[in-house]
Structure formats: structure tokens, C-alpha cells
Amino acid sequence: MSSNAQEHEDRPWFLAHHFDTVGQQMSSAKLGMWLFACTEVLMFSGLFLAYFILRDLYPEMVLVASEELNKTAGGVNTVVLLTSSFTMALGVRAAQTNNNKALKRNLLVTIACAFIFMIVKYFEYTTKIEHGLLPGAWFSALEHGYMLPKYSRVFYGIYFTMTGLHGVHVIVGIGVLSWIYIRARRHEFNSENYVAVENAGIYWHIVDLVWIFLFPLLYLVK
Amino acid sequence: MSDDSKKTDEKAEDSASTDVVATKTEKPVTTDGDGHAEGVAPEKSYLTASRGVMSWLVTVDHKRIGLMYLVATMFFFLVAGLLAIALRTELFTGQQDFMSAATYNKVFTLHGAIMVFLFIIPSVPAGIGNFVLPLMLGAKDVAFPKLNLLSFYVYCIAAVMLILTLVLGSLDTGWTFYTPYSKSTGTAVIMATMGAFVAGFSSILTGVNFVVTTHKMRAPGMTWNRMPLMIWALYATALIQIMATPVLAITLFLLVIERTLSVGIFDPAMGGDPALYQHFFWFYSHPAVYIMILPGFGIISELITVHSRKHIFGYRAIAISSVAIAVISFFVWGHHLFVSGQSELAGIVFSFLTFAVAVPTAIKVFSWVATLYGGSIRYTTPMWYAIVFLWTFTIGGLTGVYLGTLSVNVHLHDTYFVVAHFHYVMVGGTVVAFLGGLYHWWPKMFGRMYNETAGKISALLVFIGFNTTFLTQFFLGHQGMPRRYYAYLPEYEVMHQVSTVGAWILACGLFLVLFTLIHAIKSGERATANPWAAVSLEWRTASPPIEHNFHATPQVTGSPYDFPEIDKSGKH
Numbered sequence: 008m009s010s011n012a013q014e015h016e017d018r019p020w021f022l023a024h025h026f027d028t029v030g031q032q033m034s035s036a037k038l039g040m041w042l043f044a045c046t047e048v049l050m051f052s053g054l055f056l057a058y059f060i061l062r063d064l065y066p067e068m069v070l071v072a073s074e075e076l077n078k079t080a081g082g083v084n085t086v087v088l089l090t091s092s093f094t095m096a097l098g099v100r101a102a103q104t105n106n107n108k109a110l111k112r113n114l115l116v117t118i119a120c121a122f123i124f125m126i127v128k129y130f131e132y133t134t135k136i137e138h139g140l141l142p143g144a145w146f147s148a149l150e151h152g153y154m155l156p157k158y159s160r161v162f163y164g165i166y167f168t169m170t171g172l173h174g175v176h177v178i179v180g181i182g183v184l185s186w187i188y189i190r191a192r193r194h195e196f197n198s199e200n201y202v203a204v205e206n207a208g209i210y211w212h213i214v215d216l217v218w219i220f221l222f223p224l225l226y227l228v229k
Numbered sequence: 230m231s232d233d234s235k236k237t238d239e240k241a242e243d244s245a246s247t248d249v250v251a252t253k254t255e256k257p258v259t260t261d262g263d264g265h266a267e268g269v270a271p272e273k274s275y276l277t278a279s280r281g282v283m284s285w286l287v288t289v290d291h292k293r294i295g296l297m298y299l300v301a302t303m304f305f306f307l308v309a310g311l312l313a314i315a316l317r318t319e320l321f322t323g324q325q326d327f328m329s330a331a332t333y334n335k336v337f338t339l340h341g342a343i344m345v346f347l348f349i350i351p352s353v354p355a356g357i358g359n360f361v362l363p364l365m366l367g368a369k370d371v372a373f374p375k376l377n378l379l380s381f382y383v384y385c386i387a388a389v390m391l392i393l394t395l396v397l398g399s400l401d402t403g404w405t406f407y408t409p410y411s412k413s414t415g416t417a418v419i420m421a422t423m424g425a426f427v428a429g430f431s432s433i434l435t436g437v438n439f440v441v442t443t444h445k446m447r448a449p450g451m452t453w454n455r456m457p458l459m460i461w462a463l464y465a466t467a468l469i470q471i472m473a474t475p476v477l478a479i480t481l482f483l484l485v486i487e488r489t490l491s492v493g494i495f496d497p498a499m500g501g502d503p504a505l506y507q508h509f510f511w512f513y514s515h516p517a518v519y520i521m522i523l524p525g526f527g528i529i530s531e532l533i534t535v536h537s538r539k540h541i542f543g544y545r546a547i548a549i550s551s552v553a554i555a556v557i558s559f560f561v562w563g564h565h566l567f568v569s570g571q572s573e574l575a576g577i578v579f580s581f582l583t584f585a586v587a588v589p590t591a592i593k594v595f596s597w598v599a600t601l602y603g604g605s606i607r608y609t610t611p612m613w614y615a616i617v618f619l620w621t622f623t624i625g626g627l628t629g630v631y632l633g634t635l636s637v638n639v640h641l642h643d644t645y646f647v648v649a650h651f652h653y654v655m656v657g658g659t660v661v662a663f664l665g666g667l668y669h670w671w672p673k674m675f676g677r678m679y680n681e682t683a684g685k686i687s688a689l690l691v692f693i694g695f696n697t698t699f700l701t702q703f704f705l706g707h708q709g710m711p712r713r714y715y716a717y718l719p720e721y722e723v724m725h726q727v728s729t730v731g732a733w734i735l736a737c738g739l740f741l742v743l744f745t746l747i748h749a750i751k752s753g754e755r756a757t758a759n760p761w762a763a764v765s766l767e768w769r770t771a772s773p774p775i776e777h778n779f780h781a782t783p784q785v786t787g788s789p790y791d792f793p794e795i796d797k798s799g800k801h
Contacts, residue, residue, distance in 0.1 A: 025370035025446075027782070035372040035445040042437045046475040053479035053509060057494055060505060143491035143499060158500035164492030168483070 021200045033202045040206040044213050047176075051217050054169050058224060061165055065158050072155055072162040073228040075140055075148075080131045081226040084124050085218065091120030092215040095184075099208045102201035107194055110204065114188045117211065121181045128174055135163070142167050166225055173221060176214045183207050272780075274676065274773040289374035290776060294381050295360030296674065301381075302352040303743075305388065306660075309343035310739065312336050317698070317732040320725050323717045333715035334401035335416070339394075341404030342421060346428045347388050349659055350517065353524035354470070355380070355435045357666050358463045360674060362439060364767035364774060365457050367448025367783040372441040380434035383427060390424030393417075403713065405514070408495040408506040412487055419488055422481040429474045429481075432520070436470030439463055448766065450785035457765045457789040458547050462527025465551040469516045469523070469558060477513030480506065504569050511562035519558040522654060523551055525662030526593055529618050532665050533597045535763045536612035537604030540790045543596035550589035557586050567638045576635050583633030590626055594619065605794075609761075610684030614665030617692045621657025625650060628703065643713075646706025649699045657695055664691070664742055671746060672760045676772040677753030683745040690738030697731025765789040 019029060026032040062069045098113035139147030146160035187207045190196065196204055275292045285293055316337055319328045328336065363371055371377050394400050397417035402410055406425075411418050443464045447456070484506065486492050493499030495506045526547075534541040541547065563571060563579030571579075597619060606612065628650040631637050641647065664687075672678055701724045706712075710721050717725065759768040766783050767774075 023374075024777070025368065025372075025374065031445055035441050038444055039373060039376075039437050039441045042440055042471055046433055046437075046471055049472060050475035050479045053476050053483075056509075057483065057505070060502065061494070064502070065500065142486075143493045145490065158493070161493040161500050164486070164490065164494060167490075168486055168492065172482075 019199065021195075029199060036202045036206060037209075040209050044209055047213050047217075051169075051172070054165075054172065055220070055224070058165050058169065061161055062228075065156075065161075068156040068158050069162055070228055072159040073225060075135075075138075075153070075155075076166070076226045077131055077134070078226050080127050081222050084127050085222050087120050087123050087127070088215045088218050091117045091124075092212055094120070095208045095211045099201065099205050102191075102196045102204040103198055105198050107191060107196065110196065111188060111191050114184055114191060118181055118184050118188065121177055121184070124177055125174065125181075128170070128177075135167075169221055169225065173214070173217055176217070180211055180214050183210060272771075272775045274771065275776045276675070276773050278776040287378070289370070289378050291359050291363050291371045291374065291377060292674075292774060292778075294374075294377050295356055295358070297381055298351060298359055298384070299356040301384065301388065302348050302356050305343050305347040306352070307743075309340050309348060310736065312340040312343070314732060314736055316340060317729040319715060320717070321729045323719055323722050323725070325716055328715060330715050331401065334713070335399040337713060338400045338403050342391060342400065342425070344655075345404050345517075345521075346425050347384075347391060349521045349655060350428070350432055351384060351435070353528065353659065353663050353666065354439070354463055354466050354520070355384070355431075357528070357663070357670060358439065358459075358466075358524060359435070361459065361670060361767050362442060362463055363446065364673075364770065364778055365460055365765050365789075366442065366446055367451060367766045367779065367785065368442060368446035369777050369779070371438045372446055373438050376434050377438055380431045380438070383434065384431040387424045387426075387428035387431060390420055390427060394421045394424070405510060406481070406484060407510075408484065408487070408503045409497065411484060412496060419485050422484050426478055426481045426485075429478045432470050433474045436467040436474070439467035440471065443467075448783050448785050451766075454545065454548075455785055455788055456548075458530035458541065458544070458551075459524075459527035459765075461548040462523050462525075462530070462551045465555040466520050466523045466527075468552070469520050469555050472559070473513045473516035473520070476509065477517070480509035480513065483509070504566065504571065507566050507569055508562065511565040512559070515562040515565065516555075516558040518654070519554055521659050523554060525618070525622075525659040526551060528662040528666035528669070529597060529615050530593075531763075531765070532611045532615040532662075532669055533600050534790050535669070535761050536609050536615065537601050537606045538762075538792050538794060539600055539604035540788065540792070540795060541596070542599035542602075543592070544788070544790070546592050547596050550592045553589040554586060557582070557589070561586060561633075564633050564638070567635060568642050580633055580635040580638075584630065587626065587630055587633075594623055594626070608685075609668075610679070610681055610688060611665045611669040611761075613685050613688035614661055614668065614691075617688055618658065618661045618665065620692070621653055621661060621695060624700075625653025625657050628653065641706060643711055644706035645702040645710045645712055648712045649702035649706060652699045652702075657699070661691065661695075664688075667742075667746060669761070670767075671749060672756030673767055673772050673774070675750050675753075676756050677749045678756050678760065679745045679749035679753055683741060683748075687738050687741040687745060690734060690741060692738075694731050694733070694735030694738050698728050698735055699731070701725075701728040701731065762792070764791055764793075 022029055022032055026035070094113045094116040098110050098117065101107070101109035101113060135141065138153070139145075139149075139151045140153070140163050141147065141160075142164035143160050146163060148155055148159065184207060187204055190203065275290055279288075285297065288294065315328070316333070319326050319333060359371070359377065363369065394417040397420050398415065400416045400418060400421045402414060402416070402418060402421075406418065406422055411422075443456070443460060483492070483494055487495050491499065492501075494501045495503050497503055530541060530547055561579060561583045563575055564583045567576050567579075597615075628646070632641060632647060632650055668679065668684055705721060705724050705728070708721070710717060756772045758770065758772050760772070761768070764787075766779075766785070766789075769783055770779050
């Protein structure tokens with residue numbers, strides 16, 4: 008990056024040596040990110056498929072077992088994530104308009120929302136664990152006095168797998184957004200060079216989007 | 230399209246150097262013969278531009294990463310190949326010789342898993358592809374060089390994990406990890422599946438890189454219809470890598486969860502469905518066999534046209550059929566489940582969809598043969614391999630139609646017929662194409678020519694050894710020899726012995742390949758920039774190429790297959 012930039016003074020510092028123009032670099036990064044987003048959606052689609060097959064096999068069981076999930080906690084988390092998606096979009100806009108202060112502020116709010124999401128998740132998980140509403144071999148809800156149909160353990164298996172993998176994505180998102188925040192503090196982004204912010208935003212929206220589907224499918228089964 | 234928008238004649242000041250052909254307005258002309266003019270512009274090649282082990286370990290140069298991939302994949306080819314020799318040697322007699330049944334299970338599983346995940350999938354795309362893709366596009370590098378390096382290290386981690394299974398009690402499920410057995414066996418399933426999971430990430434990174442590079446980094450004037458067919462094939466491969474690998478990832482993830490938490494999704498005892506695993510697995514793994522073969526098609530398209538000095542027949546048909554295969558490959562997975570309890574209707578539908586793959590594949594084979602027809606064929610080593618490929622791959626492809634036929638499949642399911650078909654496509658197809666590609670691009674990679682005679686002998690040995698090994702297995706399978714058995718009835722003994730002798734011949738051929746290629750690096754004749762008088766862009770830079778590939782961005786004004794001696798007055 009650096010050696011070539013010295014040879015051609017007209018090359019901005021952030022333009023990698025193997026690209027000809029900033030536009031080429033930006034559109035490449037964006038296309039790459041969208042492809043990555045496709046892989047994420049496809050990966051979760053496997054889990055959604057498993058969910059639908061389970062529901063098709065045991066519709067009554069899923070209906071009863073899902074009643075034990077905390078709709079309020081899920082609802083709060085949905086609002087929190089939607090808010091964070093909104094602030095993320097504002098952050099990208101701020102980067103595009105050279106408003107570094109607003110970028111930093113919006114990133115912080117987004118990161119804070121991600122933490123709130125994980126905290127709520129923590130309380131949800133601990134309740135489930137205490138009541139033995141656990142996957143497969145660890146399922147002991149019946150000893151805790153629950154009247155749940157046969158195979159409920161598979162539902163909790165799916166529940167923990169799906170929300171767990173999603174939670175891992177939220178944690179990764181916190182890391183990515185913090186890294187973007189550090190770079191924003193170094194004033195790296197401007198209206199010419201904001202594709203990293205935008206890509207982090209795409210990632211965050213994907214995480215949000217997955218939750219938008221998870222919430223009704225797991226919590227609001229009718 | 231509007232390719233003459235760039236007027237390039239003014240840029241002729243650099244014309245003394247070998248690798249600038251930016252000055253042609255009519256059609257590209259090769260730099261044949263002036264390759265020795267390298268001394269005029271003594272820029273160091275990518276091999277010598279920086280020195281020391283660290284300069285390789287942290288390189289972001291696609292050429293060096295490609296070479297590192299090649300070394301790693303060839304190492305695992307050797308390892309898994311030696312395992313195969315051990316298996317075949319055990320099968321020389323019908324009784325137990327030196328392997329117990331349990332050992333045999335572990336060895337064939339390791340053979341399959343290493344071959345598939347550590348050799349075939351990365352060999353052509355990540356090895357040869359990494360080296361040639363940016364060069365063929367006229368780019369300085371792939372779009373994301375750091376991700377490219379990351380993908381190599383992720384691959385290394387996966388390799389270590391798969392090797393670790395040996396320490397952790399090995400693996401005896403076969404490379405497909407079928408449930409419910411993979412849930413109950415005491416072997417190291419978790420480590421192995423996590424290894425395959427990690428290898429998938431490396432594959433995705435390569436795929437994303439190649440798709441973006443192909444979209445965004447093409448040299449000026451290189452329209453989609455002027456891309457070499459190797460690029461089309463790598464592009465189609467990359468699409469499958471991106472779309473199928475995540476599903477494998479989640480499948481293996483679920484299997485790990487199943488083993489650790491007993492979630493029950495694949496376990497009938499807990500209310501799950503073991504056939505669901507097979508659906509998930511083959512939704513990835515059937516497209517994955519096209520990840521393995523499509524780049525081979527790309528190599529063959531290059532070899533056949535360059536070494537027969539004739540414009541490729543049916544350029545667009547070959548290009549589009551690569552993408553067509555990629556698309557259809559997602560709708561045929563059910564042909565692995567004909568006897569797994571899927572509905573008869575689904576079986577019939579999948580059977581017909583499977584036949585559909587034969588159409589684009591046949592279009593390719595016919596186009597290659599039509600290219601040879603009337604061409605000025607030069608019997609170089611790469612051409613020998615291309616011809617070997619046409620034979621063996623066609624047999625492999627046609628026997629695939631047998632297996633796709635619902636009724637025939639029930640008879641042949643889980644027999645040596647399947648083993649033979651698979652090896653005809655993967656070894657007779659991909660590996661032969663891979664070897665041909667190595668011989669074709671070796672002068673570009675290292676700037677050295679190899680011994681043609683030795684190369685041809687290797688091709689002959691591979692051809693004879695391969696067919697002796699696997700043609701026999703079609704008959705074995707047809708007569709009812711089931712696969713994955715370490716011992717067998719006496720009536721199969723003769724054919725098993727023929728097959729084993731064939732495997733030894735094949736091994737000799739492959740060792741000869743290794744020897745000729747290494748010998749070429751050490752003491753081969755210096756190669757010119759364009760020893761085959763090819764037209765695609767990788768031959769327009771020095772052999773070996775300079776670090777940033779080209780002195781000036783090349784301009785493309787025509788097809789990569791317009792060889793200078795072609796008479797343009799006729800149809801082609």
C-alpha cells in the first residue's frame with residue numbers, strides 16, 4: 008500500500024496497491040460483503056429448515072413448548088436490535104457526510120444496544136437453565152414440574168442452537184463495531200473512504216434480520 | 230463491446246520490455262521468441278523479489294499464496310495417496326493381511342476425508358487458480374489479498390485438525406459422517422467435522438475473492454465474452470463455493486451439537502430424522518463434487534485449444550455450461566438418497582434432474598473434441614493429459630448416468646461401481662486435469678521447462694495405471710462387491726489383484742510427475758515468456774512473472790484464443 012502511494016502522489020493513502028481507483032476498491036469491498044452476507048443467510052437457512060421440519064413433525068409439541076419462552080424479553084430484544092440497526096444506518100450516513108462526531112456517537116449507541124441485547128439474552132438463558140428447559144440430554148424440565156409433551160427437548164435444542172449461533176454473531180458484531188469505532192476515533196473515515204463502515208453496517212443488518220425471523224418463529228408460534 | 234475506446238498506441242514507450250502488449254489495435258499478438266529480452270528490463274520475479282521464510286509466510290502476493298497452496302495440497306495428495314496404496318495392498322488377497330477391519334475403516338475414512346477436503350477441493354481453485362486467475366484477468370492481484378492469505382492459514386488449521394484426529398482415536402465413519410453412526414461411534418468425529426467445517430471457511434474465502442476479482446478486476450477491454458474459459462470455470466466454482474459451503478458448515482455444526490448436547494435433530498430415538506442429515510450433507514456435497522470437477526474443465530478448455538492451435542469450439546457454450554452445471558448441481562442431491570427412504574416420486578424427480586447435468590457436461594466434451602478436429606495438434610505433455618482426460622472423464626461421466634438411473638442405482642448402490650465412477654470423475658477427471666494444468670503452467674510459475682519425454686511417460690503410466698485400477702472396479706461392483714469391505718469372497722480375488730497392480734502403476738506415474746516437476750525447477754531449461762505461443766494474458770508477462778504481474782495494465786482487444794496463425798478469412 009505504502010510504496011506505491013509514495014510513487015503516485017495522487018493515490019489516496021487508503022487505496023490498496025492492486026486497485027486502480029477508489030471506486031473500484033469500494034465496489035469490490037461492497038460486492039465481497041454482499042457475497043459474505045449470502046453465505047450467512049444460507050448458513051442460517053439450514054437451521055430454519057431444521058426448525059420447519061421439526062415443526063412439521065411435531066406441530067403440537069412446538070406450540071406447547073414455545074409457550075415457555077419469555078415473549079417480553081424477546082420483544083424487548085427485537086426493539087433493541089431494530090433501534091441499533093437504525094443508529095447503524097445513521098452512522099453510515101454520518102460517515103458519508105464527513106460527520107465524524109455523529110459517526111462515533113451512533114456507533115457507540117449501536118454497540119450499547121448490542122450489549123443490552125446480550126444482557127437480556129443472559130437473563131433469558133439463566134432462567135431456562137434453572138428450569139431445566141435445556142437441549143437433548145440435559146433436558147430436565149419435567150422434574151421441575153413442567154407438563155411438556157414428548158420431544159420438547161428437541162425444540163429446546165433448536166432454540167438454543169439458533170439463538171446461540173445468533174448470539175455468537177452479535178458478539179462478533181460488537182467486536183467489529185468496536186474496531187470501526189477505534190478507526191473512527193483515528194479519523195480514518197470520510198465521504199471518500201467509508202466502505203468499512205458500510206460493510207460493518209451490512210453485517211449488523213444481517214444479524215438484525217436473522218433475529219427478525221427468529222423472534223416470531225420461536226416465541227410467537229400460533 | 231466497445232473495446233476500442235482506449236487508444237493505446239501512444240503508450241508505446243515501453244515496448245522494449247517483454248510483457249507489454251498494450252500497443253496492439255488489431256488483435257493480440259504473442260510475444261513468442263522475445264522472452265529472452267528479459268535482461269533489458271531486469272525487474273526481479275515474484276520468486277526473488279523478496280527473500281527469507283518470513284517473506285513467504287506473510288506474503289499477500291496471489292502467486293506465492295498459490296504456490297504455498299500447491300505445496301500443501303500436493304503434500305496431502307501424497308499422504309492420502311499412500312493411504313490408498315495401503316488399502317489396495319490390503320485388498321490384494323481376500324483375507325486379512327496387515328490391517329484389521331477397524332484399521333481398514335479408519336484408513337479409508339482418512340483417505341477420503343484428506344483427499345476431498347485437503348486436496349481436491351483446494352487444489353485447482355486455490356492452488357493453480359490463485360496463481361493464474363489475476364494473471365489471466367490482467368489484474369495485479371486478487372481483490373482481497375489479505376483474505377487470500379487468511380484462507381491459506383485457515384486451510385492449514387483445518388489440516389492440523391484433520392491430522393489431529395489420528396491422535397484422538399482416528400475416524401471410521403467414511404468421509405460423509407452419516408448419522409446415526411457418526412453420533413454413536415467412539416472415534417474422533419468432532420475433531421474431524423470441525424476440521425471440515427474450518428476447511429469450508431477457507432473455501433468460502435477463496436470463492437468470495439474469485440467472484441469479486443472476476444467482476445471488478447478485469448483488464449480494460451476484457452469483456453465477459455473475452456475471458457479465458459479457465460476464468461469462467463473458476464467463477465462458476467466460486468459461486469458454488471459461496472452458496473453450498475455454508476450449508477455444509479451448518480450441517481457439520483449441527484452434527485457436533487448433536488454429539489455434544491444430544492440435541493436430537495438427527496437422532497430417531499429422540500424424535501429426530503437421520504435422513505435429514507443426508508439431505509443437508511448432500512445439498513452441499515453434491516455441488517461440492519462440481520467444485521472439484523469444474524476447475525478441471527477450465528484447465529482442459531485451455532490445454533486443448535492452446536495445444537491444438539485452434540480457436541476453442543463453442544466458446545459461449547462452454548462458458549455458459551459451466552454456470553449451468555453450477556446451477557443444476559443444487560437440484561440433484563436426492564440421487565444419493567435413492568435407497569434412504571425418500572419418496573418414490575422424489576426419487577424419480579431427482580433421477581431426471583440428474584440426467585439434466587449430463588447435458589451441459591456433454592456440451593463441453595463435444596466442444597473439446599470439435600476443437601481438436603482439424604486443429605494443428607502438438608503432442609506436448611499437457612496435450613497428452615488433456616487426451617487422457619477426454620477418455621477417462623467421459624467414462625466417468627457416462628457411468629454417472631447409470632447411477633442416476635433410479636432402477637439401476639438400486640442394484641449398484643454401495644458397490645464398487647460407485648467407487649469406480651467416483652474415481653473416474655475425480656482422479657480421471659480432476660487429478661488428470663490438475664496434472665495437465667501443472668505441466669501447462671509450470672514454465673510460467675518457475676520459468677523452467679520440464680523434460681517432455683518424462684512428462685509423456687508419466688501421462689502414459691497414469692493412464693494405464695488408472696484404468697487398470699478402476700475399470701476393473703466397474704465389473705467388481707456390477708458383480709456385487711460392496712464398497713468399504715476389507716475382506717471379500719474368493720471369486721472377486723483376480724479382479725481385486727488386477728486393480729491393486731493398477732494402483733501401483735498409477736503410483737509410479739504420479740511419482741514420476743513429482744520427479745519431473747522438481748527436476749524442472751532444479752535444472753530445467755529456461756522457459757521463455759510464452760513457450761506455448763498462447764494468447765491469454767498470463768503469457769504476456771515474464772516467466773516467472775514480476776511481483777506486480779504486469780509493467781503496464783494490459784489492454785485486451787480480442788478473444789484469448791485468436792492464435793496468430795489462425796486464418797481469419799474462414800469461419801474461425
